[in-house]
């Protein structure tokens with residue numbers, strides 16, 4: 011390097027430093043959270059909102075978001091949508107119209123999320139969906155919407171393969187089957203077990219508010235199934251597991267609930283849960299967790315005095331994906347550019363979930379991310395990660411693209 | 415024993431008893447007679463505390479009971495056998511009788527119960543039947559017996575013969591005569607003036623919320639106005 | 648098939664017991680005061696929450712927490728009578744109706760403030776299961792059924808065999824005549840509210856141990872309770888007992904043999920069917 015060049019470089023550096031300190035006056039970026047903070051959906055929504063707030067604090071402490079010349083510190087406003095479509099629509103309208111928010115995170119529950127998804131395409135805003143698993147949320151190719159959690163049937167397919175391999179042929183289903191994504195999960199399971207000559211012999215329903223499952227279970231018991239499959243929210247599902255034991259049903263119990271130990275033990279004893287399988291996105295489990303996962307668990311537990319729900323990192327990861335997209339786009343003002351950047355994003359290093367990128371990208375053309383699926387079993391009071399479930403994100407992504 | 419002074423009773427601001435004064439001495443049988451709607455029942459209800467007096471005073475054995483509540487008046491010794499019998503229809507006959515002794519704590523209640531059933535054999539026969547299933551006359555007997563179960567110092571009867579067949583009316587009056595003979599003080603309201611005056615020692619004649627005549631029962635019975643208006647002569 | 652019917656019957660008995668206890672409380676209050684005490688369900692759930700609170704945060708054994716909650720229920724019921732219903736005792740019926748609705752919202756709000764929106768399950772530690780032929784009876788359900796029977800019998804004895812109980816019936820049947828018997832008609836509603844609320848709290852504890860207590864559950868129960876009253880015949884104790892049991896078992900059997908999706912509708916279908924055939928209810932008296 012010549013002397014001349016060196017002086018020029020120094021001058022340039024000095025200039026940038028000066029410019030940086032004057033131009034990069036700290037700005038504020040307000041992100042909104044619309045999620046179920048009370049009611050039945052709150053077991054998913056509240057931890058998600060907590061996770062976003064925690065991520066915001068971490069990012070702020072580490073210097074904020076650098077968008078071109080600007081540095082943003084993040085502010086979070088969270089509204090309760092009670093997992094209800096009308097409330098969710100109101101919450102998002104308030105965030106956009108009154109609070110001037112451009113980035114909306116959270117979204118644990120499918121009904122409320124679908125309602126918002128139906129109009130978000132017309133807004134100058136970006137929507138990042140978390141735990142809501144209804145497939146159709148990412149089949150409409152809404153350019154300013156992405157989702158961190160894979161659709162339920164992506165997991166259902168993997169679960170079906172697992173059950174088929176275990177060899178039970180006559181499966182009785184008990185679940186929240188009036189909810190689209192749970193029904194889709196069961197349909198995928200059915201497709202897989204049919205391939206090995208199995209069948210679903212009963213589809214019994216419970217609602218979010220049901221706590222007495224003995225009528226349905228008694229009916230199922232009369233059919234002598236080889237196994238039962240429980241798909242639905244944690245709270246009713248916990249009663250299914252407990253009452254199945256109380257009715258003396260001694261057959262394998264598979265499930266798709268993603269509930270924590272704490273959530274189940276509020277309803278059941280550990281003995282009543284012994285041996286239950288949960289076939290679900292791997293999500294956050296200490297046994298299978300990355301370094302990020304372990305740190306997340308520790309920080310969350312310290313901050314909120316409760317362990318994080320396994321699905322809460324979907325929302326935590328939303329904010330880190332958003333940060334990376336804003337930094338890549340070089341702007342926080344132009345939501346179109348940020349939405350485009352999200353679709354082209356490599357998986358950021360700070361995320362907690364273990365994503366399976368499609369063509370090197372965290373979100374596919376549909377705005378959908380994929381995480382690995384796992385088989386967990388309740389053993390002596392704990393969910394134990396037993397194995398990964400075989401799942402092919404690329405093939406599923408292509409299938410998803412064919413849907414409307 | 416019972417002394418009513420210038421009693422007024424109103425319903426919703428409309429006065430229907432306009433200053434009635436009457437007395438009943440211990441052991442006496444006093445009749446109140448008069449046309450429909452004259453205010454006889456209202457007077458009895460005011461004495462029992464079922465409706466408030468809007469003026470005047472009521473005293474019983476020297477104590478002012480004008481503003482006392484209904485249950486306190488019963489405990490003081492006044493019981494009423496109300497117009498229309500008012501038995502507890504779904505409770506059994508025997509439960510009705512026991513309710514009569516509600517305020518009592520003495521050990522003789524069961525003895526009184528069997529005494530009442532001796533006096534009214536039909537009640538013994540029907541003791542476990544619902545009171546609402548009894549005939550009108552039987553219900554009247556039950557209401558009378560129930561009132562006596564309280565061992566009242568004074569017993570108020572409001573038209574015990576109302577709506578009963580003549581034969582039954584006669585037996586009701588026989589019963590009242592027996593009660594009188596037992597030494598119970600009686601204040602009797604009756605439309606059946608002839609029979610009431612035959613039974614009573616003294617009587618008051620009500621007209622439109624006022625007492626228009628009073629005196630020995632025999633004297634009233636023979637008074638030409640009473641004879642014309644109430645005795646059908 | 649037979650085993651399934653028997654099993655469903657046993658399943659339904661526990662919840663039937665809960666319905667009976669709720670309905671008995673409602674019918675006594677209705678009988679005495681002629682009011683539809685809508686807040687009954689929410690207050691009952693308060694008792695369940697209280698038991699949960701004592702048994703978890705306060706570390707009391709559940710068996711010790713239950714009597715405390717029952718006594719609290721008696722006092723709370725009396726308080727409700729004095730503060731909420733007594734002032735409108737002689738007013739137009741619509742006033743008591745509005746008070747009842749307002750009270751429901753208030754108690755639901757208090758429950759939410761004190762105990763949060765999350766469901767709570769009263770930990771009993773009872774997880775044994777008895778087997779009889781092909782039929783299974785969980786220990787907890789058995790105790791719930793037995794407790795419900797004991798409470799119902801105790802209440803029947805109280806009403807039929809004690810002076811106070813008889814006075815309650817007498818006031819329900821003929822208030823003025825009861826006064827003439829020397830009944831203090833101001834204290835009777837107190838006793839009735841105390842007793843009804845204690846029964847309700849017992850039901851709340853049962854729901855909390857068998858299932859869970861959460862916002863809205865109490866309101867649902869009170870609606871079922873009124874359905875039971877109408878089903879059994881307004882003002883009839885045996886009607887409430889029969890109606891509650893029938894409803895519990897019918898729900899269970901219908902959910903098992905028709906569809907669980909309609910479980911809550913079934914209560915009303917049964918009620919309407921019964922009313923078509925017997926307008927006065929199962930054990931009500933013909934008008």
Ligand SMILES: Nc1ncnc2c1ncn2[C@@H]1O[C@H](COP(=O)(O)OP(=O)(O)OP(=O)(O)O)[C@@H](O)[C@H]1O
Pocket residue numbers: 425430448449450451452453454455456457497605
């Ligand atoms: N609860 C009430 N509310 C309003 N008015 C009433 C009430 N009870 C009685 N009255 C009126 O008060 C007046 C006196 O009635 P009350 O029953 O005292 O008369 P009564 O002499 O007993 O008549 P009867 O011989 O018909 O029994 C009547 O005009 C009646 O209409």
Ligand SMILES: [Mg+2]
Pocket residue numbers: 454455456497572573
């Ligand atoms: Mg009269």
